[in-house]
Amino acid sequence: MEPILQVRDLRTSFFTSGGEVQAVRGVSFDVEKGKTLGIVGESGSGKSVTSLSILKLLGATGRISSGSIKLDGEELTTKSKKEMRAVRGGRVAMIFQDPMTSLNPLLPMGDQVGEMIWAHDKRLDKKERMEKVVELFRLVRIPEPEKRLKSFPHEFSGGMRQRVMIAMALACRPELLIADEPTTALDVSIQDQILKLMRSLQREMGMSIMFITHDLGVVAELCDRVAVMYGGMIMEEADILDIFQRPRHPYTMGLLASIPDMNMDKRKQLQPIPGSPPDMIHPPKGCPFAPRCPYAMGICLEEMPPYAQTGENSRSMCWLLHSDCPAEGNPFRQGKEALA
Ligand SMILES: Nc1ncnc2c1ncn2[C@@H]1O[C@H](COP(=O)(O)OP(=O)(O)O)[C@@H](O)[C@H]1O
Ligand SMILES: [Mg+2]
Incomplete structure (x- = not known):
């Protein structure tokens, strides 16, 4: 079955007085019909710009510089403003974090x-x-x-x-609902109610959902698949269980370590990843996460890692998974398997 949304090598920039902000740098993913894809990553990783690109809501300074976005096989990037208005609030609907700003x-x-x-x-x-x-x-x-x-x-x-x-x-009655951090501003118990509501509405209406959040814990409630974003790129993409059981990227592992556990002392549990996100006007030439990565090697700072196939339906962008990288003591390789 054709996916409801197919994004290929999407690049989006903002042209500001300080320079070109390369917010999205070659992102590809599918949202399958009737399924939920989670897009997760820290603030500034390019999640919102990805979703705003799909709806062409980038404002005066933003531009899609290349790539393809297909809705049920129909290219969106070449559509006019008028055609896009019909798509928005027609076949595709969007909800945001703060309802007060969108309500009169x-x-x-x-x-x-x-x-x-x-x-x-x-x-x-x-x-x-x-x-x-x-x-x-x-x-x-x-x-x-x-x-x-x-x-x-x-x-x-x-x-x-x-x-x-x-x-x-x-x-x-949208075919695709894009939800950008819709529960972030809510208390945990209310958040849970909204997630449950979305899940049952999806079952009732059979729509597809692209759910954006900085919280991997929220993703677990709702999503079938997850794309983990950082520095305007997808670091890892896999089915939900794989992400939790066998994360294959140091950034994903870092995000997992920062999920609060309801049963434990929150102060002890929360471990944000040390360091700060990259400057998107001068993004690093190598892996964007390398400067914060506890496993970074020389090559990570120099060259962008290729995607390694980590399973039938999963991939990860990390030099540790490359066949030239030693398997011994490598937390992301199982035995001597070569992945790239
Ligand atoms: N209108 C804009 N003008 C300039 N830079 C922007 C604009 N919107 C977003 N950015 C930049 O693009 C990058 C990605 O932002 P965003 O997609 O909002 O992150 P996320 O939603 O993952 O928190 C950030 O570096 C952000 O500062
Ligand atoms: Mg955002």
Whole structure:
């Protein structure tokens, strides 16, 4: 089956007074129909720019310099602004971290979601639109939906506002939902509820999801596959179980070590990776993670590692996996297997 989204060698830059910010540097991945792909990585790794490139929401300074983005086989990079508007909020919908910035504080929630419905179907009158809104509120499990139509955004809790955003995204029955850190601003328990909601909505509606987060723990709840991003590149990509059971990249291992464990003292558990992300105006010529990598070798700073096939359906961009790299004492190689 053809993937719903196929991204190939995507490169996106921002042209600023300080120079060209190379935010995304050759990213390729697929989102399979009905599946969830997680894009994970620390802040600044290029996750949001990847998703904004798909929707061509890069602003005046951003530009896709090369690559291909296909939605169900149809190339998006060559589409006009008008055509892209039809794609956004049509076949592809997006939800962001902070619902308050996308909601009008002066407009009742029912009217806001109603506007979204009107934008896609101008035949419905106000009463029919409100019925649709109630239906959507019910879908995202907002209690007493009829009563909430006249409430304003500030009268909703953060979790309820994010439910409204999801309802708006679902109004047009998208084939692909792009969620960029939708639960980051929420308490852990509310976050969990939203993730469960998204999972059951996906089952009910059969849509595909691209879920962006800096938190590998969140990915475990929801995703079938994960792409781990750093320095504008995908460091490792694998099925969810492989990532947790057999991470094949030092950066992935670092992210795993920084997941808080509910059963343990959080202060002891959290181990952020020491060091800071690369300067994307002057990105390093070798592996972007090398300056922070506990296993870095000479070559890592000099040359970009090729992808090594680490399983039937997984790859990792690391010199440690190269066939020329000694297998002995190598945490990423099993015995003497050669991977690249
Ligand atoms: N509008 C912009 N202008 C210039 N640089 C930007 C812009 N948006 C993002 N960047 C830069 O692109 C890189 C990737 O950013 P982003 O995709 O937002 O990271 P993430 O979502 O993974 O936290 C960062 O170095 C960031 O500073
Ligand atoms: Mg982001």
